[in-house]
Amino acid sequence: xxxxxxxxxxxxxxxxxxxxxxxxxxxxxxxxxxxxxxxxxxxxxxxxxxxxxxxxxxxxxxxxxxxxxxxxxxxxxxxxxxxxxxxxxxxxxxxxxxxxxxxxxxxxxxxxxxxxxxxxxxxxxxxxxxxxxxxxxxxxxxxxxxxxxxxxxxxxxxxxxxxxxxxxxxxxxxxxxxxxxxxxxxxxxxxxxxxxxxxxxxxxxxxxxxxxxxxxxxxxxxxxxxxxxxxxxxxxxxxxxxxxxxxxxxxxxxxxxxxxxxxxxxxxxxxxxxxxxxxxxxxxxxxxxxxxxxxxxxxxxxxxxxxxxxxxxxxxxxxxxxxxxxxxxxxxxxxxxxxxxxxxxxxx
Numbered sequence: 001x002x003x004x005x006x007x008x009x010x011x012x013x014x015x016x017x018x019x020x021x022x023x024x025x026x027x028x029x030x031x032x033x034x035x036x037x038x039x040x041x042x043x044x045x046x047x048x049x050x051x052x053x054x055x056x057x058x059x060x061x062x063x064x065x066x067x068x069x070x071x072x073x074x075x076x077x078x079x080x081x082x083x084x085x086x087x088x089x090x091x092x093x094x095x096x097x098x099x100x101x102x103x104x105x106x107x108x109x110x111x112x113x114x115x116x117x118x119x120x121x122x123x124x125x126x127x128x129x130x131x132x133x134x135x136x137x138x139x140x141x142x143x144x145x146x147x148x149x150x151x152x153x154x155x156x157x158x159x160x161x162x163x164x165x166x167x168x169x170x171x172x173x174x175x176x177x178x179x180x181x182x183x184x185x186x187x188x189x190x191x192x193x194x195x196x197x198x199x200x201x202x203x204x205x206x207x208x209x210x211x212x213x214x215x216x217x218x219x220x221x222x223x224x225x226x227x228x229x230x231x232x233x234x235x236x237x238x239x240x241x242x243x244x245x246x247x248x249x250x251x252x253x254x255x256x257x258x259x260x261x262x263x264x265x266x267x268x269x270x271x272x273x274x275x276x277x278x279x280x281x282x283x284x285x286x287x288x289x290x291x292x293x294x295x296x297x298x299x300x301x302x303x304x305x306x307x308x309x310x311x312x313x314x315x316x317x318x319x320x321x322x323x324x325x326x327x328x329x330x331x332x333x334x335x336x337x338x339x340x341x342x343x344x345x346x347x348x
Contacts, residue, residue: 052117055110065111078111085115087346090124094343095195097125097157099149101340122146124347128195129154130246153249153291158340160212161191161299161331190215191253191299191331199244201255201285212336214239240285249292251299255285282309289331299331 059065065085066078080088093102106116122145126135129149142148164186171181190202192215200215242255261279288303301323308317321328 052114056114059111059114065115066109082115086118086120089115089118089121090346090348091343093121093125093347094340095128095345095347096340096343097128097195097347098340098343099125100158117144117146119145121347122149125149128347153246154296155193155244155246155251155291156296156333156335157193157195159192159333159335160208160215161193161333162208163189163299163329163331165189165327165329167326189331193244197243197245199242199253199255201240201242201253202238204238208334213338216339242285249290250302251289251291253285253287253289255287257283257285259283280311282311283307284309292330293332295333297333301328301330304328 064078065080065082068076068078089102089105092105093099102116102121106113123135126145126149130138130152135148138148138152139145142151165188166184166186169183169185171183173180187203187205188208188211190200190204190208190211192200194200194217198217200217202211202215204211240255240257242253245252259281261281284307286303286305286307287301289299290302292298292300304321304323306319306321308319310316
């Protein structure tokens, strides 16, 4: 089973499993052989080929992807055309970019390896992350679309970025002033990114095992149901929804949350009358992060500010935060398997 995505797997496989040429075999049989004679031997050209090409030639010569382990009367997976297998793999990767499952599929056999390394699949994945307009300009920097997907800075979409903040808060003194307690406060910040450019942000004291199930975005819903869901996650669960953009290793987020404040006015003339007024406010969160760490598993704070827009008075108040390591620690990525269980749409 493939445990991680490795961009240099072809090079490692060809170097570790490189067959010995005739000069090396002859030198083992007769150690006193002249070194000049061994240098004149022509090395095998098979070892110079990429692993994908070696497996591709083998599959083409066999004219099938795999073999049946036991004879059967019904159709076998090896009877499917190559185009149908690629279509199935597009559903495996899905719109959630579950490329880990695609790599696990490639580890089964040579035929599945050829299908899992198909350039069309990895090109679609790159276009999903960086857009289809400028990805061709970066291709000469990498050996394949797969290496671009693994080596270039990108966000992980099959899990949640989590930041844990801990601080001590002073409590009230006892009645006899004998002691003064201190409270250890812990809370989490969660960020989940979607391939369509949507991001969900949540600040909560609950642990990740309780929260990750709430950070889901329903698809294929009607407009009425979608509007109800947007209002539900904004007002009830304090989940803020917004958009994200990626430029090189810089991640920019813009999130909007609308709130309503009720004010009660009391009339001093005659009978006391109370009148309620609703004041609408809009909070705009602007965040900037730097992608760091191995496999893009960390987000480092670069900028954080909140604009509070009061629509009744048309005023805007901006709060800029001082980003220190204690109050704003880095986000660390954690994979959530349940996010990629179901495929709502194929990779396209």
